[in-house]
Amino acid sequence: MKVEFVNPFYKATKDIFKLMLNIDPQRKDLKILEDMIPGREVSVLLGITGHLQGGVMFSFPMPMSLDMIKIMSGMDINIIDNFASSALGEIGNIIGGNALTELSKHNLICNIIPPQVFVGEHRSLSLANQKALLLTLTTSIGEFDLSVFLKTGQ
Amino acid sequence: MWKDSYSIGVDLIDEQHKELFHRVWEFARVIRSSENWEDRLEQVKETMDFMKDYVITHFNDEEEYQEEINYPDIEIHKQAHAKFREGINQYVELFEKEGLTEEKIQEFGGKLMTWLIVHVGKMDQLIGEFVRSQGGQNNES
Numbered sequence: 001m002k003v004e005f006v007n008p009f010y011k012a013t014k015d016i017f018k019l020m021l022n023i024d025p026q027r028k029d030l031k032i033l034e035d036m037i038p039g040r041e042v043s044v045l046l047g048i049t050g051h052l053q054g055g056v057m058f059s060f061p062m063p064m065s066l067d068m069i070k071i072m073s074g075m076d077i078n079i080i081d082n083f084a085s086s087a088l089g090e091i092g093n094i095i096g097g098n099a100l101t102e103l104s105k106h107n108l109i110c111n112i113i114p115p116q117v118f119v120g121e122h123r124s125l126s127l128a129n130q131k132a133l134l135l136t137l138t139t140s141i142g143e144f145d146l147s148v149f150l151k152t153g154q
Numbered sequence: 155m156w157k158d159s160y161s162i163g164v165d166l167i168d169e170q171h172k173e174l175f176h177r178v179w180e181f182a183r184v185i186r187s188s189e190n191w192e193d194r195l196e197q198v199k200e201t202m203d204f205m206k207d208y209v210i211t212h213f214n215d216e217e218e219y220q221e222e223i224n225y226p227d228i229e230i231h232k233q234a235h236a237k238f239r240e241g242i243n244q245y246v247e248l249f250e251k252e253g254l255t256e257e258k259i260q261e262f263g264g265k266l267m268t269w270l271i272v273h274v275g276k277m278d279q280l281i282g283e284f285v286r287s288q289g290g291q292n293n294e295s
């Protein structure tokens with residue numbers, strides 16, 4: 001797991017947050033995780049296949065995820081229904097797609113497995129002997145995590 | 155749902171975008187409402203049909219406008235529209251095959267809103283930038 005793999009996802013996250021929410025996330029800290037990614041209440045998980053294999057997880061506190069959908073839709077949002085979870089998943093998908101475009105410029109060709117959205121109490125993710133980098137980002141509507149666990153195939 | 159920052163400074167396109175955002179907002183309101191699903195179904199169908207057509211009309215108009223102004227990235231833009239349409243068509247086909255369920259239509263609505271914001275917020279802004287770079291008259295009638 002190389003730190004360089006995190007940057008395209010971090011950059012794409014910043015770009016898309018700026019574009020969709022007019023929010024500019026700032027990096028707070030970076031941790032290496034060995035066995036478990038601690039989740040917050042709402043998580044979007046993207047699987048990655050190809051030259052790099054593994055996944056990327058965005059994890060948000062509930063109030064922040066509600067605020068995100070509120071900003072986008074201009075509607076009152078009190079629960080993460082299918083509409084909201086689909087929008088969150090799609091934001092993750094678009095960030096992932098942009099990051100993969102960036103990686104492809106370095107001859108790393110990958111694909112995204114459609115996002116899964118988990119809503120509930122702090123869903124954690126077991127890493128099964130992989131290492132992950134967890135980047136905590138701060139914004140005006142809360143703090144969230146971007147975790148990247150990717151290894152080069154073969 | 156519409157924000158002034160989405161304006162590109164070309165009246166024809168901005169008006170259509172506003173209408174589109176308004177329709178998607180209206181659609182989102184209906185599909186997220188807590189009223190009985192069966193009672194909403196007719197309205198969902200109508201909004202869905204209207205929007206499907208309106209997206210196509212808008213994309214065509216926008217592409218025509220790009221041709222008119224000799225927009226250099228028209229092919230890239232057409233591809234983005236094609237991808238957008240394909241995303242919609244996948245759901246239309248699914249609904250034709252399996253009927254409209256609240257779960258799937260909400261899923262579609264969430265994606266549609268996201269696609270629209272990304273497309274208008276990014277791709278369409280480039281049209282406005284081009285018009286400005288050509289000394290075009292933004293926001294003047």
Ligand SMILES: [Fe+2]
Nearest residue numbers: 216273277278
């Ligand atoms: Fe467009």
